[in-house]
Amino acid sequence: MNTAPLVQSFVLHFGEMGSRWGISRTVGQIYALLYVSANPLNADEIAATLDFSRSNVSMGLKELESWRLVRLQHLPGDRREYFSAPEDVWTIFRTLAEERRKREIDPTLTMLRAALMATPTDPDERYAQQRLREMHDLIELVTTWFNDVQRLDQKTLAQLLKLGSKAQKFLALKDKLSLSSGAKSATKR
Amino acid sequence: MNTAPLVQSFVLHFGEMGSRWGISRTVGQIYALLYVSANPLNADEIAATLDFSRSNVSMGLKELESWRLVRLQHLPGDRREYFSAPEDVWTIFRTLAEERRKREIDPTLTMLRAALMATPTDPDERYAQQRLREMHDLIELVTTWFNDVQRLDQKTLAQLLKLGSKAQKFLALKDKLSLSSGAKSATKR
DNA sequence: CTATTATTTCAGTAATTACTGAAACATCGA
DNA sequence: TCGATGTTTCAGTAATTACTGAAATAATAG
Numbered sequence: 001m002n003t004a005p006l007v008q009s010f011v012l013h014f015g016e017m018g019s020r021w022g023i024s025r026t027v028g029q030i031y032a033l034l035y036v037s038a039n040p041l042n043a044d045e046i047a048a049t050l051d052f053s054r055s056n057v058s059m060g061l062k063e064l065e066s067w068r069l070v071r072l073q074h075l076p077g078d079r080r081e082y083f084s085a086p087e088d089v090w091t092i093f094r095t096l097a098e099e100r101r102k103r104e105i106d107p108t109l110t111m112l113r114a115a116l117m118a119t120p121t122d123p124d125e126r127y128a129q130q131r132l133r134e135m136h137d138l139i140e141l142v143t144t145w146f147n148d149v150q151r152l153d154q155k156t157l158a159q160l161l162k163l164g165s166k167a168q169k170f171l172a173l174k175d176k177l178s179l180s181s182g183a184k185s186a187t188k189r
Numbered sequence: 190m191n192t193a194p195l196v197q198s199f200v201l202h203f204g205e206m207g208s209r210w211g212i213s214r215t216v217g218q219i220y221a222l223l224y225v226s227a228n229p230l231n232a233d234e235i236a237a238t239l240d241f242s243r244s245n246v247s248m249g250l251k252e253l254e255s256w257r258l259v260r261l262q263h264l265p266g267d268r269r270e271y272f273s274a275p276e277d278v279w280t281i282f283r284t285l286a287e288e289r290r291k292r293e294i295d296p297t298l299t300m301l302r303a304a305l306m307a308t309p310t311d312p313d314e315r316y317a318q319q320r321l322r323e324m325h326d327l328i329e330l331v332t333t334w335f336n337d338v339q340r341l342d343q344k345t346l347a348q349l350l351k352l353g354s355k356a357q358k359f360l361a362l363k364d365k366l367s368l369s370s371g372a373k374s375a376t377k378r
Numbered sequence: 379c380t381a382t383t384a385t386t387t388c389a390g391t392a393a394t395t396a397c398t399g400a401a402a403c404a405t406c407g408a
Numbered sequence: 409t410c411g412a413t414g415t416t417t418c419a420g421t422a423a424t425t426a427c428t429g430a431a432a433t434a435a436t437a438g
Contacts, residue, residue, distance in 0.1 A: 004309075004310070004313075004314045004317065005307070006304045006307045006309070006314060006317060006318060006321075007314070007317050009300060009303070009304060010300070010301075010304055010317075010321060013296075013297065013300045017293060017297060020210075020211040020292075020293060021209075021210065021211070022209040022210070024425080024426065024427095025426085026426075026427080035320055035324075036316070036317035036320045036321065037313075037316075037317075038312070038313050038316040038317075042384095043384085043385075044384090052427080052428095053427065053428050053429075054385085054428095054429090055385090055386075055387080055388090055427080055428065055429075055430095056426080056427055056428070058385065058386060058387090059386085059387090059426095059427085062386085079383070079384065079435075079436070079437095080383090080384065080385095081384080081385080089320075089323045089324055089327050090327065093327060103209075104206060104209060107202075108202065108206060111198060111199070111202045112199075114198070115195045115198060115199055118194070118195045120193075120195070121193070123227070124193075124226075124227050125193045125195060125196070127225070127226075127227040128193070128195060128196050128199075128225035128226075128227075129195060131224060131225050131278075132195075132199060132225065134278045135224075135278055138278050138279065138282060141347060141350050141351070142350065144350075144353065145350040145351070145353045148353035149353060158330060160356055161330050161331065161333075161334040162330070162334070163356075164333065164334045164337035164338060167349055167352070167356060213395080213396065213397095214396085215396075215397080231414095232414085232415075233414090241397080241398095242397065242398050242399075243398090243399090243415085244397080244398065244399075244400095244415090244416075244417080244418090245396080245397055245398070247415065247416060247417090248396090248397085248416085248417090251416085268405075268406070268407095268413070268414065269413090269414065269415090270414085270415080
């Protein structure tokens with residue numbers, strides 16, 4: 001790899017991180033390289049830079065396309081395909097979250113819902129089902145929130161996140177005034 | 190596996206999901222089983238239920254301990270070690286998030302910060318560094334928010350999440366009144 | 379159409395990761 | 409202490425996943 005040390009350490013690190021998620025080291029490195037590249041790259045350039053076989057790059061790019069994380073374009077007067085990552089890191093983050101939801105969360109919710117339909121036959125099963133319900137509710141709550149919030153524009157989202165737990169004060173206030181919909185204080189467990 | 194179909198499908202599914210994260214299928218299944226079990230289980234019970242070798246279970250439990258996801262306890266008059274998952278699914282979620290932060294996010298931020306210290310020598314490097322800065326800022330924003338918010342008690346957190354994008358209205362209002370960053374109580378309606 | 383260049387597929391192989399059984403180690407009651 | 413029971417370690421092996429080069433396929437210019 002003949003790139004700047006700065007880029008090199010990023011690419012290598014990202015590769016390692018990738019392999020801790022469902023993504024192979026190769027794919028992680030390819031994406032990291034695209035991410036920091038000012039210009040779109042073609043497959044040969046990627047293969048040369050990362051010292052991967054051409055076919056490996058081809059497969060990696062295919063996987064990245066399946067995640068909708070790369071844009072494919074053509075340069076005038078050049079038959080080769082050029083790839084780039086979205087310029088906006090928030091977009092990348094959202095796309096990743098959406099894809100993971102589609103691939104992992106949604107099937108999990110489906111499975112959980114199916115299991116919640118079953119009629120438990122003994123106390124153990126009753127307990128298990130209760131636990132599944134808790135997990136289901138948590139996942140649903142978090143993903144619904146995420147779904148809500150990811151539609152916000154970048155600036156508002158950043159604001160909201162910056163607000164962080166300060167929002168708690170807002171909630172406390174809302175509670176105090178006994179405004180609508182809030183969960184009233186009841187049991188502690 | 191001689192468990193109820195309800196439990197069985199959950200355990201198998203969870204195993205698959207686990208293997209899409211950095212966690213092996215085995216470990217995922219062990220945790221799923223502990224999660225739905227009303228009582229703590231010892232290693233032999235786990236091995237028998239999931240049909241894994243005793244040593245495999247031992248290693249899996251060790252990994253789960255390193256994630257701080259299981260509690261180890263002893264039953265009176267029984268020398269064997271019994272394992273269980275926390276009763277509260279929120280606790281599990283938080284622990285998981287904390288561990289992942291420690292293992293993945295923090296090292297990534299460290300790497301990014303180091304790369305941001307370097308002085309770029311050409312425009313490409315300047316661009317790369319700018320991209321790294323964007324990624325750094327995003328990760329930091331999100332993790333700071335998470336850090337803030339995970340300290341809230343379960344009820345408040347759930348409320349906050351349920352609020353979702355409605356918080357946007359709050360922000361809009363705040364903007365309109367040109368208040369400073371704090372969540373002030375200056376609401377009219 | 380043909381020659382040239384670009385891309386993908388895929389069977390074989392390499393590398394990595396997961397799993398097992400046997401042995402070592404640990405704990406505890408008598 | 410010993411013997412019984414429980415747990416961990418680890419070297420070897422199995423299973424999985426990643427990667428390559430060669431061949432097939434696709435696209436385009438002439």
